[in-house]
Amino acid sequence: MEENHLKNSCRALLIGGSAGSLQVLFNLFPAIKPDFTFAVIIVLHRRNSGDSALSELLSTKTLAHTLEAEDKDPILPGKFYLAPADYHLLIEKNGTFSLDYSEKVNFSRPSIDVTFESAAEIYGPSLVGMLLSGANEDGTKGLLTIKKMGGKTVVQNPETAQMPFMPQHAISHHAADYIYNIIEMADFINNLR
Amino acid sequence: MIEDEDIAILLNDLFDIYGYDFTRYSKASLKRRIIRLCALDKIPSYAELRYRVRTDETYFKRFVEEITVNVTEMFRDPSFYKSLREDILPVLGTKPFIRIWHAGCSTGEEVYSMAILLKEANLLRKSLLYATDLNPSVLEKVRKGIFPLNQMKQYSESYIASGGIHDFSMYYTAHYGQAKFDKELAEKIIISTHNLVSDSSFNEFDLILCRNVLIYFDKELQDRVLKLFDESLGTLGYLALGTKETLKFSAVQSKFRQLNREKIWKKII
Structure with missing residues (x-):
């Protein structure tokens, strides 16, 4: 039992969001205890500007520094990473990021599906995927892949989302293990091991 | 489902037959491109893909063009x-x-x-x-x-x-x-x-x-x-x-x- 628990301990938490998700992160992050032992990887649909103001903004809300993921960066536990604007973010088997400037997926680059699917393959059951507010179908496929590979999925309760379409789309496609509001999400993250 | 080993074999084929070496490309991106190509071209299995790449040089060219990313724009950044x-x-x-x-x-x-x-x-x-x-x-x-x-x-x-x-x-x-x-x-x-x-x-x-x-x-x-x-x-x-x-x-x-x-x-x- 103990061994099983260890094997499936969370190595990465992925958070995907689109329109209306930034406010969720601003409320969620201050509630996360800083002693977490997994990497937090955030994929947000954002404007195609190269500046990293968003990661600085997120840093002010978290106790840990939010880094914009760079090509071939090692993924370290206890850190927040943000997918850079206008690149897809992929995870390599050796625990590093790689970036990809291929076609948009779901009209988006970065696409949540792309990162979620890539991570599901690497982390399997040691992965949690979280999908927030948005007005796009992105994320559903990725959550389904995470589930298929044994990971857990959390979707923001659409009633609490500024843009309910994206979380509702995931729920309608049976991609959600848990449907939570922000306080429940923080609780869930703080109890992740 | 294409396994990492399958991709390794395919990359060896490409090198042996055509002299193109993709073995040091980022694996995550490469795998995604190959799966995408199979979906685009409705290739049912890895075996079929390997056969086509090995035997059909026209298809090999398409394969190389599709697994490498050719998205670019003018005055980007x-x-x-x-x-x-x-x-x-x-x-x-x-x-x-x-x-x-x-x-x-x-x-x-x-x-x-x-x-x-x-x-x-x-x-x-x-x-x-x-x-x-x-x-x-x-x-x-x-x-x-x-x-x-x-x-x-x-x-x-x-x-x-x-x-x-x-x-x-x-x-x-x-x-x-x-x-x-x-x-x-x-x-x-x-x-x-x-x-x-x-x-x-x-x-x-x-x-x-x-x-x-x-x-x-x-x-x-x-x-x-x-x-x-x-x-x-x-x-x-x-x-x-x-x-x-x-x-x-x-x-x-x-x-x-x-x-x-x-x-x-x-x-x-």
Whole structure:
């Protein structure tokens, strides 16, 4: 039992969001205890500007520094990473990021599906995927892949989302293990091991 | 479902039969491209894919074109082009002759952007732009200088943001949904296949641009390619990489100094 628990301990938490998700992160992050032992990887649909103001903004809300993921960066536990604007973010088997400037997926680059699917393959059951507010179908496929590979999925309760379409789309496609509001999400993250 | 071992075997085939080496490409991206291609072409199994790539050379060409990423645009990252205009071209302009290499140029949007910058700086007539890629088919597009017309609105905005002061449409003629760029620009572009994985240095350049190519390579191959660029640059030559690429932690790092916030380095020894 103990061994099983260890094997499936969370190595990465992925958070995907689109329109209306930034406010969720601003409320969620201050509630996360800083002693977490997994990497937090955030994929947000954002404007195609190269500046990293968003990661600085997120840093002010978290106790840990939010880094914009760079090509071939090692993924370290206890850190927040943000997918850079206008690149897809992929995870390599050796625990590093790689970036990809291929076609948009779901009209988006970065696409949540792309990162979620890539991570599901690497982390399997040691992965949690979280999908927030948005007005796009992105994320559903990725959550389904995470589930298929044994990971857990959390979707923001659409009633609490500024843009309910994206979380509702995931729920309608049976991609959600848990449907939570922000306080429940923080609780869930703080109890992740 | 395609396993990592299957991909390894396929990559070995490519090398044995056609001499193309993809073994040092980033695995995550490569795998995604292969799965995408199978879905696009409705290839039912890995065995079928392997058979087609091995036996059908036309399909092999398509395979290479599709697993490599050929997404590019004109004046992408306008602040980068602004820095080329303001910081780099005035220095290059003092030379009697300017050689520029676009390594991994894909369909050539960046090459034409550069040619426009040179023309506006009155340097085009003494410049040569070498455009290389491993895909012969994308180079055919560079030669033609024809790009989709529906992109021009965005390119025009990026051009203005890069410091362009002319009407962007003066550089092309619109025809049946396509924009054909001025012959004058194409005349200074030299096109050739070149594989960064296996080919060596072929000239000495004043400026090398290789943007969003290294991200598809693993660390070891990145190092090899950066060395190749180092060997291909004259003293005080410039190297330009993509916004998320870096010389940091590479073997040649100590020979270069980063100029500004843009990913442009100057070779100092």
